Amino acid sequence: MSVDKDTVKKIGRLARIHVPEQSQEQIASELNHILSWVEQLGEVDTSNVEPLASVTGHSLPMRSDVVTDGEKADDVLKNAPQSASGFFVVPKVVE
Amino acid sequence: MTELLSLSATEAQQALRQKECSAVELTTAYLGAIEQTAELNNYVAVTADKALEMAANSDQKIAAGTAGMLEGLPIGVKDLFCTQNVATTACSEILRNFVPPYESTVTANLWQAGGVMLGKLNCDEFAMGSANETSCFGPAVNPWSADTPLAAGGSSGGSASAVAAHSALLATGTDTGGSIRQPAAFCGVVGMKPTYGRCSRWGIVAFASSLDQAGPFTRTVADSALMFSAMASHDPKDSTSAPEAMPDLSKALSQGIKGMKIGIPAEYEMDGMDAEIVALWQQGQNWMREAGAELVEISLPHTKYALPVYYIIAPAEASSNLARYDGVRYGVRSDDVQSLDDMYEKSRAAGFGEEVQRRIMIGTYALSAGYYDAYYKKAQQVRRLIRQDFDTAFASVDAILTPATPTAAFALGQKQDDPLTMYLNDVFTVPANLAGIPGISVPAGLSKDGLPLGLQLLAGAFCEDKLYATAATLESMANFKTSAPKAA
Numbered sequence: 001m002s003v004d005k006d007t008v009k010k011i012g013r014l015a016r017i018h019v020p021e022q023s024q025e026q027i028a029s030e031l032n033h034i035l036s037w038v039e040q041l042g043e044v045d046t047s048n049v050e051p052l053a054s055v056t057g058h059s060l061p062m063r064s065d066v067v068t069d070g071e072k073a074d075d076v077l078k079n080a081p082q083s084a085s086g087f088f089v090v091p092k093v094v095e
Numbered sequence: 096m097t098e099l100l101s102l103s104a105t106e107a108q109q110a111l112r113q114k115e116c117s118a119v120e121l122t123t124a125y126l127g128a129i130e131q132t133a134e135l136n137n138y139v140a141v142t143a144d145k146a147l148e149m150a151a152n153s154d155q156k157i158a159a160g161t162a163g164m165l166e167g168l169p170i171g172v173k174d175l176f177c178t179q180n181v182a183t184t185a186c187s188e189i190l191r192n193f194v195p196p197y198e199s200t201v202t203a204n205l206w207q208a209g210g211v212m213l214g215k216l217n218c219d220e221f222a223m224g225s226a227n228e229t230s231c232f233g234p235a236v237n238p239w240s241a242d243t244p245l246a247a248g249g250s251s252g253g254s255a256s257a258v259a260a261h262s263a264l265l266a267t268g269t270d271t272g273g274s275i276r277q278p279a280a281f282c283g284v285v286g287m288k289p290t291y292g293r294c295s296r297w298g299i300v301a302f303a304s305s306l307d308q309a310g311p312f313t314r315t316v317a318d319s320a321l322m323f324s325a326m327a328s329h330d331p332k333d334s335t336s337a338p339e340a341m342p343d344l345s346k347a348l349s350q351g352i353k354g355m356k357i358g359i360p361a362e363y364e365m366d367g368m369d370a371e372i373v374a375l376w377q378q379g380q381n382w383m384r385e386a387g388a389e390l391v392e393i394s395l396p397h398t399k400y401a402l403p404v405y406y407i408i409a410p411a412e413a414s415s416n417l418a419r420y421d422g423v424r425y426g427v428r429s430d431d432v433q434s435l436d437d438m439y440e441k442s443r444a445a446g447f448g449e450e451v452q453r454r455i456m457i458g459t460y461a462l463s464a465g466y467y468d469a470y471y472k473k474a475q476q477v478r479r480l481i482r483q484d485f486d487t488a489f490a491s492v493d494a495i496l497t498p499a500t501p502t503a504a505f506a507l508g509q510k511q512d513d514p515l516t517m518y519l520n521d522v523f524t525v526p527a528n529l530a531g532i533p534g535i536s537v538p539a540g541l542s543k544d545g546l547p548l549g550l551q552l553l554a555g556a557f558c559e560d561k562l563y564a565t566a567a568t569l570e571s572m573a574n575f576k577t578s579a580p581k582a583a
Contacts, residue, residue: 003460015414015459016421017452018440027456030514034457037515038403038470044477051475052482054305055291055531055556060334075196079425088423091435 003031099124100261100583104168104318107264111157111167118157118167121264122150122211125169128262128583129213135581137235137247137256139174141214142181149211156209165325166209171263173254174215175222176202176309177298181212185300186230187220189426189446199298200330201267201309208325213263217253220448221417222274222302225520227252228507229450237282237504238579239546245504248278248520254312255282261583265322266312271302272405273524275310276536280499280549283538283579285319285566286312288524290556291531292337293323295330303412304335306405306528316537316570320344320563342560348567353387357565358492362398363523365501371548372498375540379496379550382572383565391492395484400477401526402518407461407474408529413451414458420446453514482530489555494565497523499536499549523551532556535566539573547575 003011005024008031012019019027073086082089099121102110110116126143146169153167177183177195184190198206206212217235219227226246227235235252237245238260247256251268255278258266268275270288279286287310294309301307311322324344330336359380364373380390422428422442429441447455461470488495501522510517527534533556536549550569554562 007460008456011456011459011463012440014463015455016418016436016439016443017447017455018444027453030453031457031460034406034514035460035470038407038474041400041403041407041473041477044397044400044480046473046476046480049476049479051472052479053475054335055482056335056337058335058338061331063331072196076424078196079193081422081426081428090423091432091438093435 003028003035100128103315104264104313104321105315107168112162118150118153118211119147121167122146122169125213125262125264128260131583132238132260132262132581135236135238135256135260136233137217137253137260137262138171138214139184139186139217139232139253140182142212145181146211146213149206153209153211163207163209164321165205168210169213169264170205170210171213171216171254171257171266172202173218173251173267173269175218175269175300176267177300178202178212178215181215183215183300184231185221186218186232187446187448187451188231189420189443191231191427193425197298200295200328200332201299201326204326204328205267210265210325216257216263216266219250219252220451221300221413222250222269222271223413223450223454224249225273225277225517226507226510229448231448234507236507238581239283239504240581244507246281246507248281248504250274251312252278255279255284255286258282258284258312258314259579260581265318267309267326268312269299269307269309270528271306271409272528273521275312276524276534276551277500277520279312279536280538280547281504283547283575284312284314285316285535285537286310287319287323287535288527288533289323289327289559290337290533292335293327295328295333295336297330297332301416303409304416305412306409308528316563316566317348319535320348323559337557339557342558344560344563347560347564350564351386352383352565352568355388355494355561355565356391356492357383357388358391358393358488358495360393360395360398360488360495360497362395363497365522369502371542372501375548375550376498379539379569382569383496386568386572393488393492393495395488395526397477397480397484398526401481401529402522404474404477404481404529405521405525406457406518407470408478410454410458411461411471412458414455414462417451417455450514478529481526485530485532493554493561495553497551497553499523499551503542503544503546503548527553533559533562535562537566537569537573538575539569540575541577
């Protein structure tokens with residue numbers, strides 16, 4: 001499983017990070033270096049081992065589905081790079 | 096003034112209660128120390144006015160007899176904790192102008208307990224690093240440096256540096272793979288990572304949510320227990336916050352370790368390990384035995400897989416957590432864009448540093464279609480085996496003693512070429528995060544170059560009492576008293 005330039009381009013696209021053409025080769029080589037080191041996990045027999053996603057031992061707590069917060073539009077928009085009339089502003093997405 | 100700076104938190108608490116000094120005097124001394132040690136670059140923002148206001152408030156409470164458990168004690172905050180109306184950057188370009196309209200639960204608990212906020216402390220960008228070198232503000236410097244600037248460690252390098260330099264009495268940190276314990280060892284202070292879930296993650300900039308845990312930096316073990324008690328709480332705003340009751344820590348601090356069983360894991364003796372570290376670890380074992388504990392050889396067979404597991408799980412969770420930085424709701428947005436996607440891609444490329452981008456890319460790859468089972472699921476399976484190793488060990492021992500770091504503090508800039516070399520710093524600390532158990536790094540000696548070395552103690556989940564009982568004993572046996580040459 002080796003990462004090439006095209007894969008780097010694809011990962012960059014999935015991660016929404018622009019990767020300039022000239023750095024793709026180097027990033028591919030760095031990722032390969034790290035991934036080949038990770039490959040030692042293949043030595044471990046994990047058949048019948050349940051993946052561990054949470055160490056808490058508790059199931060997620062439930063609460064009533066009611067509004068507990070709100071009426072804070074100004075706070076919500078305070079850090080927006082661009083906002084207008086109570087909305088976030090983004091580049092045009094519909095022609 | 097220097098006298099005030101040399102007091103531990105418990106001593107300062109005593110001095111304040113007996114009116115030997117005021118909270119304003121104590122805070123003023125610390126603000127002076129911050130100025131005096133500015134070259135260490137451990138603060139990214141100083142909130143002097145707020146600090147003096149909070150200290151004056153503390154003096155009133157002390158006079159009224161309503162002092163909280165941290166009343167009047169000056170605290171530095173890692174710049175990963177959201178602080179209301181005080182910029183919180185995670186030391187990243189992408190959050191350089193972010194001012195949270197809310198306060199993290201942990202810092203709210205500290206202020207509720209009477210703590211005084213000195214300012215925000217330097218760290219690696221989004222807590223990703225082991226030398227504080229990925230910060231957009233440049234690295235924090237270790238106050239033990241002589242001519243060559245040494246790494247304070249990371250990611251909570253500013254926190255460790257400030258507590259060691261006497262420019263903060265207490266400091267908060269976060270530990271995802273060793274980010275409290277490694278810098279504490281490098282700077283000769285006490286750093287503690289609680290059981291996963293003890294401290295609420297609410298309002299802390301997220302890195303890897305199943306591993307992140309906040310904890311205290313202090314100069315003594317007793318101070319650590321005090322600050323940890325104030326930080327921890329069961330918080331409904333964090334769904335993984337633990338409801339488990341807190342054990343009696345003050346009793347633990349004085350109970351000693353007579354009859355306790357301390358595990359020594361064979362797998363922590365690694366090839367090519369520094370002879371000084373091996374010797375210190377041996378010395379630590381002798382101290383434990385002298386103090387009446389029984390040493391037990393144990394095996395944690397999956398130890399060598401902890402780092403590769405970590406470097407899949409942490410980047411995978413990070414790639415998902417950091418998806419929120421889109422240049423729309425907060426953070427920096429690139430101008431001159433052709434479309435919405437173009438805006439995302441350019442803002443994130445410009446706003447994230449090299450190491451953060453690298454980890455997002457690894458995480459995205461590990462989670463992508465076709466590779467999920469091979470990398471992410473595999474890592475989660477081995478994570479369970481690592482957890483089981485500890486479960487088995489803690490069935491027969493009360494605590495585990497290991498080295499804290501493979502080396503003493505290294506020179507800044509020394510390990511930048513190869514990410515893997517940097518990752519190896521966390522070899523002794525990462526397993527505790529994967530297993531969710533508490534760990535503490537206690538300064539235990541000096542290297543031949545005169546740099547601090549730490550030992551780590553680990554305990555079972557929610558057994559912070561055993562952790563502090565063993566740490567207090569280690570501290571008194573090691574009797575580490577020297578202070579950093581560049582301290583105020």
